[in-house]
Amino acid sequence: MSTRESRVDPRRKASGPVTVVGAGPAGLACAVALARAGLPVIVREWHRDVGTRFHGDFQGLENWSDEQDVLDELMAAGIRASFEHHPVSRGIVFDSRGGRYPVQSRQPLFYLVRRGSDEGSLDRALLRQAVAAGAEVRFEDRVGASRGPSVLAIGPRSADAIAVGYLFETDGPDGAWLILDHRLAPLGYAYLLIQGGRGTVATCLFGDFRRQADYLARTVAAFRDRADLEMRDPRPFGGFVNFRLPRSAVQGGSPVVGEQAGFQDALAGFGMRYALRSGLLAARSILEGTDYTILWRSELLPLLQAGTVNRFVFNLTGERGWRAAARRLGQGDAREALGRFYRPSVASRLLFPVARLRYRAPLHDPSCDHIDCHCVWCECRAEIDRTAIA
Known part of the structure; x- marks a missing residue:
């Protein structure tokens, strides 16, 4: 399902500048591809800089949902890995009983990247590549309405999971650790990532936000x-x-990409690869005159459906199933094992209709009623309302 480099017929390019609304990974990847193909591109970002939602925290650019390495996929589309990236091929998973499961793979499970506005971050590197390709980027530019061809990439509009944690300095060794324990992370996971004396520790909650x-x-x-x-x-x-799971990921005739479209892995929340790919697919649809819905349903929908099924099974099996999954990951190549979870199968096709019917219910957090609540989601809602396109 890898994105191939487009061969563009100039006669089929969109006329006039393309407006990309939002300067996250999806929007900037789209801008890079369009500008490199010779189209005038204007990126309009409401915030004062890229990456303002983040704080220099480590995140994982996953590398298991496709056989092709994610950095090779990006390079084929014209995006260089000019951001800091550290391949992670081993780690340790703990279960709720303290069971310890070392996992490893021959190829990277994921690449550790930093998010935010600092030099070396994914966001800063993509901005530099977009500008170098010829895109115009306007900050503190709120979009009320957009004329002409547009791509919408303004980020998530609601919260199905939240992450809270600390960034810190440390003398500890580099590594990646994961804990599956509902007492630390209801229906989610807790993680610790350390690289070069810097670390991120967090819990990712799929419920009970008030007690973060x-x-x-x-x-x-x-x-x-x-x-x-x-x-x-x-x-x-x-x-x-x-x-x-959007129907078309098109709004007012414009492609919707990244988290605004809901393109996230419903199991673990790894969405950067989906965001980057969706931005590139939107660019391809404009350059080739191809239906964006057809493109993303071919390249992303199977992964989104697999994530929905995986989330359903994860919620259903509970900690006994989580221990079994941890043992399985530790018994062979973890990247290959995770990859199998995201490949279509008879079982996943049979489970998907049931999983989709229950898709919203397991992710809705009744504790977060937005009344006198100080969870991450409630604290961010005011800004979400301000950044919404009129």
């Missing part, structure tokens, strides 16, 4: 016990993700 502080405290204590976590200068951060 309690879950984070338990997460830190658990990693201190199991991974000898030591933090210097801890700085709190938070974020949220939205999962959705």
Whole structure:
């Protein structure tokens, strides 16, 4: 399902500038591809800079949902890995009973990247590539209406999961650790990532948002016990993700990409690869005159459906199933094992209609009623309302 480099017939290009609304990974990837093909591109971003939702925290650019390495996929589309990226091929998974499962793979499971506005971050590197390709990027430019060809990439509109944690300095060794325990992360997971003396520790919650502080405290204590976590200068951060299975991912005739379209893995929330791919597909639809809905349904829908089924099974089986999955990952090549979870199968096709029917219910958090609530989602809602396109 890898994105191939387009061979563009200039007669089929859109006329006039293309407006990309939003300067996240999806929007900037789209801008890079369009500008490199010779189209005038204007990127309009409401914030003062790229990456303002993030704080320099480590995130994983996953590498298991496609046989092709994600960096090779990006390079084939004209996007260079000029951002800091550290391949992660091994880690440790803990279950709720303290069981320890080392996992490893021959190729990287994911690439550790930093998000935010700092030099070396994914966001800053994509901005530089877009400008170098010829795109015009306008900051503090709120879009009320857009005329002409447009691509919408303004990010998530609601929260189905939140992450809260700390960024910190440390003398600890590089590594990646994961805990599957509902006492730390209801229907989610807690993680610790350390690279070059910098670290990110967080809990990813799929429910009970109001108690985020309690879950984070338990997460830190658990990693201190199991991974000898030591933090210097801890700085709190938070974020949220939205999962959705759109019908067309088109709004007012414009392609909708990235998290605005709901392109996220419903199991684990890994969405950067989906965002980048969707931005490139939107560019391809404009350059080739191809139906964007046909493109994303071919390249992304099977992955979104697999994630929906995986989330359904994860919620259904509970901690016993999670332990079984951790053991399975530790018994062979973890990348190959994870890849099988995202490939179409008879079982996934049979389960998908049921999983989709229950898709919203397991992700809705009744504790977050937006009344006197200070969870990450409620704190971000005011800004979401301000950035919404009129």
